[in-house]
Amino acid sequence: MPPKRKATVSARGVGSAKRLASGTATPRSRSIGSSDEYTEDGEYGNGSEADGPPPAEERRRVSNIQKAVKAMSVENLKSRGKGPTKSKHEATASIGFSNLSYLDLKPDHEKRPLWVDAKTDKIILENFSPFASRAKDFLTTIAEPLSRPAYLHEYRLTSNSLYAAISVGLEAEDIVDTLDKFSKTPLPEETRNFIMNSSKAYGKLKKVLKNSKYYLETPENSILQELVQDAVISAHLVSSSKDIITEKAVKKGPAVIPGTREAAGLIQQVDRQNNAQSDGGPSGHANDAGAGKDDEMFLATLREEDDDEDEDQKHIHSVEILRDSASLERVIERCWEMGYPVLEEYDHENDEKNATLDINTTSKTRLRDYQETSLRKMFGNSRARSGMIVLPCGAGKTLVGVAAACTIKKGTLVLCTSSMSVVQWRQEFLKWSNIDPDDIAIFTAESKQKFSRSTGIIVSTYSMVTQTRSRSYDAQKMMDFMTEREWGLMILDEVHVVPASIFRKVTGQLYTHCKLGLTATLLREDDKISDLNLLVGPKLYEANWMELSQQGHIATVQCAEVWCPMTTEFYQEYLREKSRKRGLLYVMNPRKFQACQFLIDYHEKRGDKTIVFSDNVYALQSYAKKLKKFFIYGGTGQVERMRVLENFQHSEVVNTIFLSKIGDTSLDLPEATCLIQISSHYGSRRQEAQRLGRILRAKRRNDEGFNAFFYSLVSKDTQEMYYSAKRQAFLVDQGYAFKVISHLNGIENLPGLAYSTAAERRELLQDVMLQNEESWGVEQIQDDLFSGRSAHPKGKVTALAKKGPKRTAGMLSDLSGAQDMAYIEYNKSRNKELKVQTKHNPLFRKIERDREKRKAARLEQLKEVRSMR
Ligand SMILES: Nc1ncnc2c1ncn2[C@@H]1O[C@H](COP(=O)(O)OP(=O)(O)OP(=O)(O)O)[C@@H](O)[C@H]1O
Numbered sequence: 036m037p038p039k040r041k042a043t044v045s046a047r048g049v050g051s052a053k054r055l056a057s058g059t060a061t062p063r064s065r066s067i068g069s070s071d072e073y074t075e076d077g078e079y080g081n082g083s084e085a086d087g088p089p090p091a092e093e094r095r096r097v098s099n100i101q102k103a104v105k106a107m108s109v110e111n112l113k114s115r116g117k118g119p120t121k122s123k124h125e126a127t128a129s130i131g132f133s134n135l136s137y138l139d140l141k142p143d144h145e146k147r148p149l150w151v152d153a154k155t156d157k158i159i160l161e162n163f164s165p166f167a168s169r170a171k172d173f174l175t176t177i178a179e180p181l182s183r184p185a186y187l188h189e190y191r192l193t194s195n196s197l198y199a200a201i202s203v204g205l206e207a208e209d210i211v212d213t214l215d216k217f218s219k220t221p222l223p224e225e226t227r228n229f230i231m232n233s234s235k236a237y238g239k240l241k242k243v244l245k246n247s248k249y250y251l252e253t254p255e256n257s258i259l260q261e262l263v264q265d266a267v268i269s270a271h272l273v274s275s276s277k278d279i280i281t282e283k284a285v286k287k288g289p290a291v292i293p294g295t296r297e298a299a300g301l302i303q304q305v306d307r308q309n310n311a312q313s314d315g316g317p318s319g320h321a322n323d324a325g326a327g328k329d330d331e332m333f334l335a336t337l338r339e340e341d342d343d344e345d346e347d348q349k350h351i352h353s354v355e356i357l358r359d360s361a362s363l364e365r366v367i368e369r370c371w372e373m374g375y376p377v378l379e380e381y382d383h384e385n386d387e388k389n390a391t392l393d394i395n396t397t398s399k400t401r402l403r404d405y406q407e408t409s410l411r412k413m414f415g416n417s418r419a420r421s422g423m424i425v426l427p428c429g430a431g432k433t434l435v436g437v438a439a440a441c442t443i444k445k446g447t448l449v450l451c452t453s454s455m456s457v458v459q460w461r462q463e464f465l466k467w468s469n470i471d472p473d474d475i476a477i478f479t480a481e482s483k484q485k486f487s488r489s490t491g492i493i494v495s496t497y498s499m500v501t502q503t504r505s506r507s508y509d510a511q512k513m514m515d516f517m518t519e520r521e522w523g524l525m526i527l528d529e530v531h532v533v534p535a536s537i538f539r540k541v542t543g544q545l546y547t548h549c550k551l552g553l554t555a556t557l558l559r560e561d562d563k564i565s566d567l568n569l570l571v572g573p574k575l576y577e578a579n580w581m582e583l584s585q586q587g588h589i590a591t592v593q594c595a596e597v598w599c600p601m602t603t604e605f606y607q608e609y610l611r612e613k614s615r616k617r618g619l620l621y622v623m624n625p626r627k628f629q630a631c632q633f634l635i636d637y638h639e640k641r642g643d644k645t646i647v648f649s650d651n652v653y654a655l656q657s658y659a660k661k662l663k664k665f666f667i668y669g670g671t672g673q674v675e676r677m678r679v680l681e682n683f684q685h686s687e688v689v690n691t692i693f694l695s696k697i698g699d700t701s702l703d704l705p706e707a708t709c710l711i712q713i714s715s716h717y718g719s720r721r722q723e724a725q726r727l728g729r730i731l732r733a734k735r736r737n738d739e740g741f742n743a744f745f746y747s748l749v750s751k752d753t754q755e756m757y758y759s760a761k762r763q764a765f766l767v768d769q770g771y772a773f774k775v776i777s778h779l780n781g782i783e784n785l786p787g788l789a790y791s792t793a794a795e796r797r798e799l800l801q802d803v804m805l806q807n808e809e810s811w812g813v814e815q816i817q818d819d820l821f822s823g824r825s826a827h828p829k830g831k832v833t834a835l836a837k838k839g840p841k842r843t844a845g846m847l848s849d850l851s852g853a854q855d856m857a858y859i860e861y862n863k864s865r866n867k868e869l870k871v872q873t874k875h876n877p878l879f880r881k882i883e884r885d886r887e888k889r890k891a892a893r894l895e896q897l898k899e900v901r902s903m904r
Pocket of ligand 1: 401402403406426427428429430431432433434555728732
């Protein structure tokens with residue numbers, strides 16, 4: 036018998052991503068995409084366009100990775116006298132690697148793509164394996180993706196992920212068998228037990244709404260018997276144990292999703308023989324072509340095996356829950372506590388009580404593969420499951436929502452974060468579906484329409500439906516209209532940003548059969564994501580950013596962190612400062628300013644359109660005014676915002692704009708191809724991903740060799756470096772590599788380079804040091820660019836209305852302009868130039884006049900404050 040081989044591979048890419056995230060490693064210098072703009076030593080050069088590395092080179096890289104891992108193995112550490120005192124596993128885990136040498140390899144392990152580590156519940160996928168794509172879809176169904184760089188992906192098996200898998204129709208036995216099939220080693224007993232035990236109760240219990248009544252439903256009577264005996268649950272039930280209703284289960288069939296090739300009649304029959312082709316690999320496929328479809332069929336096969344059972348023998352048992360929201364939430368919570376997670380499902384095809392909505396996708400609408408896959412997870416059988424779909428920014432979440440509504444064909448509610456998004460959602464419904472415009476209404480502060488027929492769609496904001504202040508007569512009537520009826524579907528846009536308390540209010544007031552949460556980043560720094568599982572449902576699907584960018588659905592982005600050394604005078608102050616003013620010092624670092632100036636110049640010459648992001652408003656204004664660029668922040672009036680954005684989109688002279696954090700979300704500027712970040716919200720991974728999302732929609736993304744650019748400017752040896760590493764963690768896990776640029780080639784020769792003399796830098800420092808607390812931190816605004824918060828309730832634009840007079844530290848002599856810094860303080864805003872170019876209607880002119888008056892009054896106030904000092 037040949038000696039058993041031992042497993043010695045580890046997750047190199049994963050480990051480095053984690054170390055990068057924790058700030059203990061230097062980011063790897065690897066650029067992504069086909070164009071290589073950087074030289075290997077981190078310098079910015081005029082690199083030529085080059086195709087991605089050939090497969091052979093890829094293999095070599097992987098083999099190098101594996102060699103590196105081996106070199107880090109416990110045995111090697113031992114031989115170098117650094118042997119572990121703990122167990123092998125603990126020792127390697129502590130340095131960021133998993134040592135799997137305790138596992139025996141299967142004889143044909145090379146062909147199998149997975150490593151399953153029972154000790155950490157982690158699964159590592161070799162993304163270069165010929166069977167990777169098939170394994171990937173399976174893994175995204177059963178496990179949480181943790182990290183997906185180029186070669187090795189890391190997933191974790193959790194109760195929640197298994198719950199999501201069961202909720203899309205997989206059985207525990209199928210999961211175990213398939214995992215074993217893909218695994219290089221026999222599936223560890225602990226993993227097998229974990230899946231079997233955690234899945235026992237999953238998918239068995241459902242909350243359904245039938246004829247305006249909520250029921251707990253299960254095919255296993257014993258579970259219901261156990262639940263009705265529970266004191267907490269029985270207190271919230273209409274029925275007692277005697278009243279358990281038993282009915283024959285309705286035979287299920289897969290739902291036809293409008294907009295898919297199947298719905299269009301393009302796929303008449305699935306030829307399963309294609310799948311059965313075997314080359315001895317784990318799933319029996321000869322090659323990877325059409326892998327996305329194959330994966331679906333592969334999963335479908337797993338589901339079909341289950342359907343082979345005689346459905347006629349099945350019965351379902353149910354009890355009715357009290358309809359108030361507190362009872363509903365308590366019952367669901369208690370079921371979870373007792374080990375029975377509750378799924379929410381809606382048998383929309385058999386719902387005769389609620390009117391059917393006349394809606395279908397237009398004949399031209401074609402869902403992309405990943406959109407279809409995500410919807411298949413929602414409509415795995417003829418019922419619609421509540422849950423969340425996670426797609427990158429710009430990947431078309433709106434169409435997924437529209438297609439879900441077209442599949443359910445019942446009254447639909449859409450809740451968004453801003454009134455601008457409300458308008459966009461309505462437009463998208465009209466674009467992708469044949470809905471009658473009279474059947475889709477808007478409920479915002481400005482518009483309180485209803486649909487005229489028996490059912491329809493209402494698009495509103497979270498704040499409109501959860502408002503606690505007394506409502507206007509019309510708003511109250513609208514709310515009554517919404518709360519009195521049953522809705523088939525509720526679409527929750529940007530589901531991750533909404534606090535649990537808001538969801539409670541929403542779900543408590545509005546009766547919906549099915550909820551679909553849409554988001555790009557299921558991330559919250561406060562770790563409240565688990566609340567969403569309870570309130571909305573499990574994550575049904577999460578797309579892979581890199582794959583979507585390779586397929587051209589989102590732009591390929593080169594990410595770079597530009598390290599800007601602090602100037603001596605700024606660094607001295609930085610070290611002395613203990614307060615939050617340190618933040619202002621590293622943002623206003625003159626070297627960072629120069630890097631920003633250089634990059635803007637470089638990209639403008641290349642024909643790019645650039646957005647510069649700064650969370651700090653003082654920095655935003657200082658940079659923009661000094662560089663004579665246009666800017667928008669929370670205090671900019673709606674009219675001015677629109678004017679700047681329109682010019683950015685259509686004018687050849689406006690190629691760079693500065694935006695505060697209000698532009699993080701909901702900003703659709705497909706012209707933007709470059710993004711520079713000069714100041715950000717500490718270590719927020721979500722903000723980093725959302726900002727990147729602004730350039731993922733780049734119009735030119737399918738041009739040959741096109742790359743969008745994302746630069747994060749970081750002041751070296753400051754706290755900003757720590758935040759930066761933390762912020763990048765999510766994107767690194769999505770497979771983005773941040774190139775470090777330590778020197779921008781040719782920056783010294785840039786004509787008109789700002790702050791190139793010591794005197795200029797000292798002036799800047801003086802100005803920074805004189806700023807008061809208000810200017811130190813990030814902008815305190817919760818809304819986005821289009822929320823219209825700065826708009827007066829009666830339609831007047833009040834750019835400064837929200838903020839009181841600003842106290843600014845300074846000296847009386849500053850006002851005379853006698854000191855250099857006065858020029859900095861009153862550097863002209865370029866925004867004003869746009870006014871001259873634009874013809875206003877009389878209303879806008881009046882708005883502008885009012886604004887100017889208020890600005891003049893504010894300046895007067897400022898002078899007074901200063902003179903009092
Ligand atoms: N199947 C499709 N066919 C053609 N175009 C599509 C398709 N799906 C999405 N798009 C287009 O992709 C763009 C982005 O879509 P959408 O605004 O819905 O993205 P998103 O995921 O909601 O982005 P964000 O998270 O930034 O709001 C839109 O211009 C949309 O028309």
